[in-house]
Amino acid sequence: xxxxxxxxxKSPTSASGEAGxxxxxxxDAPEIxxxxxxxxxxxxxxxxxxxxxxxxxxQLLTDEEITVLLSxxxxxxxxxxxxxxxxxxxxxxxxxxxxxxxxxxRGEGIGRALMETSMEVAREAGAAYMSLCTGETDTAAxxxxxxxxxxxxxxxxxxxxxxxxxxxx
Numbered sequence: 001x002x003x004x005x006x007x008x009x010k011s012p013t014s015a016s017g018e019a020g021x022x023x024x025x026x027x028d029a030p031e032i033x034x035x036x037x038x039x040x041x042x043x044x045x046x047x048x049x050x051x052x053x054x055x056x057x058x059q060l061l062t063d064e065e066i067t068v069l070l071s072x073x074x075x076x077x078x079x080x081x082x083x084x085x086x087x088x089x090x091x092x093x094x095x096x097x098x099x100x101x102x103x104x105x106r107g108e109g110i111g112r113a114l115m116e117t118s119m120e121v122a123r124e125a126g127a128a129y130m131s132l133c134t135g136e137t138d139t140a141a142x143x144x145x146x147x148x149x150x151x152x153x154x155x156x157x158x159x160x161x162x163x164x165x166x167x168x169x
Contacts, residue, residue: 021117024068024078029058032068035078039100066097067125069117071110077101079114083125094122096132099141106140115148133164 024032033053040047047053060066071077080098096118101110122130132150134141153159 020072021069021079021113022072023121024061024070026058026061028068028070028075029054029061031070031075032057032078032080035070035075035100035102036080036098038102039098042103067121069114069121071101071105071114076105077110077114079118081118081122083122083127086128089128091128092122092126094118094125094127094130096130099132111141111144112148115144119148 030050033050033056036053036057037047037050039045048056057066057068061068065082067081067083069079069081078098078100079096082095082097083092084095086093096115099111099114099118101114119130130150132145134145136142152162154162
């Protein structure tokens with residue numbers, strides 16, 4: 001997972017002319033927190049606020065429990081990944097927990113760059129596959145994921161739709 005530390009992808013280009021996606025460090029926790037807060041606020045989901053999210057992001061990054069990719073400076077998007085050992089073989093499973101691009105910057109290829117870099121980072125870490133979830137009505141996200149060859153069908157090509165369930169405990 002160390003391969004992206006000082007490397008950037010070639011697209012998209014930010015307003016300042018810098019291109020790419022970079023791996024976040026612990027020092028980026030406030031920026032990550034603001035993007036996550038904005039994401040939840042946009043979709044009317046609860047958020048503990050940026051102070052709590054900053055502390056949480058800092059701790060999870062320090063403990064290497066999350067991998068966060070940020071769009072170029074100034075960051076207007078992020079991808080947050082989690083890795084865990086697979087039960088079925090000696091590879092890792094990658095879970096794209098969050099993907100967010102600020103509304104004013106959508107449609108510029110930032111989400112695609114974050115997705116492509118996320119998949120590259122996951123492969124480099126030894127992940128055999130990546131999973132994610134999104135809402136049925138989020139057609140833009142679904143379009144991006146499907147264009148990156150993600151599927152919501154079990155046992156392709158004619159399997160049943162996969163469903164994601166959750167419950168508060």
